[in-house]
Amino acid sequence: MAIQVSTEILEGSVLSLLTREDYYGYAITREVQKVFPISESTMYPILRRLKKMGWLETYDQAYEGRNRRYYKITELGLDELTRIRANWKELREATDIILEGNDGN
Template sequence: MAFQLGASLLEACVLALLEREDTYGYILTQNIRSVIEISESTLYPVLRRLQKEECLSTYDMPCQGRNRRYYQITPTGLERLEHYRMDWTEYKNKVDLVLSGGKEHECK
């Protein structure tokens, strides 16, 4: 894809995936990779930042003799996701208008 992924858009994608279900980092990376090329080394700092900002919480579950860290969206994360969705809709509509050749404001 030719378009760059900003930090806010990546956060929005992470929060949207976690709104559906709790999951662990590897699965999050794979789900995001289905639409955007991203490495685990890019994702984990985002997860830590969202956790520090109380948008995510974590818990561990045993899996094949080891613990797997799961991420879960918090009420604060749900609020942020809603803001991201509103911002995305506004941004997308403006870009669609420009790309389709429309004009938002005409000079007279």
């Protein structure tokens, strides 16, 4: 994919994943990498920012003698995801009009 993915799209992708189940950081990265070409170093600052904004919570869980940090979406995160999805819909529709000549007529 040659078009750069915006931070807001990545944030929305993470929030959306976390509506299905809680994930630990590396698993989130792997899931997002199935769709977007991002590095692991891209994802952790996004996770920190989402937590700082109150959109995610974390908890640790033991796994093979080590702790994994899991991320869970909050009510504020669900509200933000709703906002991102609405903005994405508007952007997608506007982009289709310009790039594909799809103005609904």
